[in-house]
Amino acid sequence: MPGAERRDLRFEEISVGDVFSVEALLDESQLDAFATLSGDYSPIHQDPATARQCGFEGRLAYGFQVLALFSAIVGGNFHTALCTSVSVDFIAPAFAGDHVMVRAEVTQIQAAMRTVSLAVRVFRGDSPLIRGKLLTRFL
Numbered sequence: 001m002p003g004a005e006r007r008d009l010r011f012e013e014i015s016v017g018d019v020f021s022v023e024a025l026l027d028e029s030q031l032d033a034f035a036t037l038s039g040d041y042s043p044i045h046q047d048p049a050t051a052r053q054c055g056f057e058g059r060l061a062y063g064f065q066v067l068a069l070f071s072a073i074v075g076g077n078f079h080t081a082l083c084t085s086v087s088v089d090f091i092a093p094a095f096a097g098d099h100v101m102v103r104a105e106v107t108q109i110q111a112a113m114r115t116v117s118l119a120v121r122v123f124r125g126d127s128p129l130i131r132g133k134l135l136t137r138f139l
Contacts, residue, residue: 007077011114011138014078018106020118022072026061026098034065048096061094063130066122069102070134073118080139084115088132098124104134114138 007020035041040062043050048059067088074083094100101123108117115137122130 008079009077010079011081011116014106014109014116016106016109020073020077020104021101022069022076023099023101024069024072026065026094026096026100028059028096031059031061031065031096034062038062038064056093057095059096061096061098063090063094066094066100066130069100069122070104070120073102073104073120073134074136078116078136078138081116081136082139083134084137085135086132088120088130090130092124092127092129094122094124094129100124100129107133 031045035045044054044056044060045051045062046059051057051059067086070083070086074081102120103123104118104120106116107119109115110117115135118134118136120130120132120134121128
């Protein structure tokens with residue numbers, strides 16, 4: 001389960017430079033649950049031996065499962081906001097058993113549209129895994 005202090009900030013309370021984060025352990029049971037939810041039973045996500053044969057250190061976590069943590073950033077911090085756009089680059093894989101941290105920094109606020117842009121980064125320790133942009137809209 002993602003770990004972070006829960007806030008309930010309204011649009012007017014957010015400033016450029018604000019930083020939000022969430023951490024999670026990508027354990028085997030969560031990967032199994034995501035496979036059931038998504039229908040993705042690719043052997044590199046299911047079988048550590050197959051993943052190693054493909055050049056990885058073990059069972060790969062699902063990239064979209066890691067991206068689901070972006071929802072925890074929005075839902076855990078912003079009062080009545082929606083994710084409206086996500087753009088990411090996968091830099092390196094995450095693996096079963098990894099502890100990951102998502103860091104999101106407010107880079108732009110558009111008052112007329114009630115949108116907040118965030119630069120997002122996902123790390124395993126100091127190693128970057130994902131970088132991108134998240135756009136939210138406050139209702």
